[in-house]
Amino acid sequence: MEPSLANIPVIEFRDVAYTLPNGQGLIEGVNLKAQRGETLVLLGRSGSGKTTTLKLVNRLLTPSGGEVRVNGVPTTEGDVIRLRRSIGYVIQDVGLFPHFTVERNIGLVPRIEGWTAERIYSRVEELLQMVSLETNLASRYPHQLSGGQRQRVGVARALAADPAILLMDEPFGALDALTRNQLQREFLSLQQRLNKTVVFVTHDLREALRLGSRIALMEAGKLVAVLPPEDFLRSSDPLAAAYVQAFTDGTESVANRGVS
Numbered sequence: 001m002e003p004s005l006a007n008i009p010v011i012e013f014r015d016v017a018y019t020l021p022n023g024q025g026l027i028e029g030v031n032l033k034a035q036r037g038e039t040l041v042l043l044g045r046s047g048s049g050k051t052t053t054l055k056l057v058n059r060l061l062t063p064s065g066g067e068v069r070v071n072g073v074p075t076t077e078g079d080v081i082r083l084r085r086s087i088g089y090v091i092q093d094v095g096l097f098p099h100f101t102v103e104r105n106i107g108l109v110p111r112i113e114g115w116t117a118e119r120i121y122s123r124v125e126e127l128l129q130m131v132s133l134e135t136n137l138a139s140r141y142p143h144q145l146s147g148g149q150r151q152r153v154g155v156a157r158a159l160a161a162d163p164a165i166l167l168m169d170e171p172f173g174a175l176d177a178l179t180r181n182q183l184q185r186e187f188l189s190l191q192q193r194l195n196k197t198v199v200f201v202t203h204d205l206r207e208a209l210r211l212g213s214r215i216a217l218m219e220a221g222k223l224v225a226v227l228p229p230e231d232f233l234r235s236s237d238p239l240a241a242a243y244v245q246a247f248t249d250g251t252e253s254v255a256n257r258g259v260s
Helices: 050-057 080-085 100-107 109-114 117-131 136-141 145-159 175-196 206-210 238-247
Strands: 011-020 027-036 041-045 065-070 085-091 165-169 198-200 214-219 222-227
Touching: 011 050, 027 050, 027 085, 027 222, 041 050, 041 206, 050 065, 050 117, 050 165, 050 198, 065 085, 080 085, 085 145, 100 109, 100 117, 100 136, 100 145, 117 136, 117 145, 145 165, 175 206, 206 238, 214 238, 222 238
Parallel strands: 041 198, 041 214, 085 165, 165 198
Antiparallel strands: 011 027, 011 065, 214 222
């Protein structure tokens, strides 16, 4: 890696705002950096601006104000399709194509990129093993898989072309507790091996503490705090403290209730 690139944040928000056409502001004044190899967790309750912030990275949304940079380059410059193909994207409901087999779903971006059939086949087998799935599942369709299996396929698809950046929007939120716990463990193991730069959206503090290098707490479209997990637990910020109290009480998050 060139020394000049080593010091550039992989993802950087510079005073970013996003406003709907009707004038409603969804995020405002966001300044945030994600460094190479870290898992930056966006934590907040519904409507706090987490997913909006995430979608600005791969330009599913375009900032109304300020600038989002990926590897030092504004996302509004260059080919948006090329940008999106260079970033893995995993969402809660997976978004697999129901009429595609597992192999075709995972191999979609490599196929678009012009990989040979032999290389795609080899990559699909490698990824299925990487996400703890049997390779004989390659010929099945999404409806023939369990929820946990579909989510693993979604992660494999996001990793298919070996992107340096992964965006994950509550990827385990719809799963039962046991499967979610297992996938969190597998994610940590994968991240140790692959060292991707990950932006991970959740409303669950337990998940944020477990997976995040740093936690970026959002409320009403603004960043409240950006802290390592151990500092988050000791934060004097009222909202952060409310999350920690709920976690201590066993309710785990304040995503769907008010904070005094």
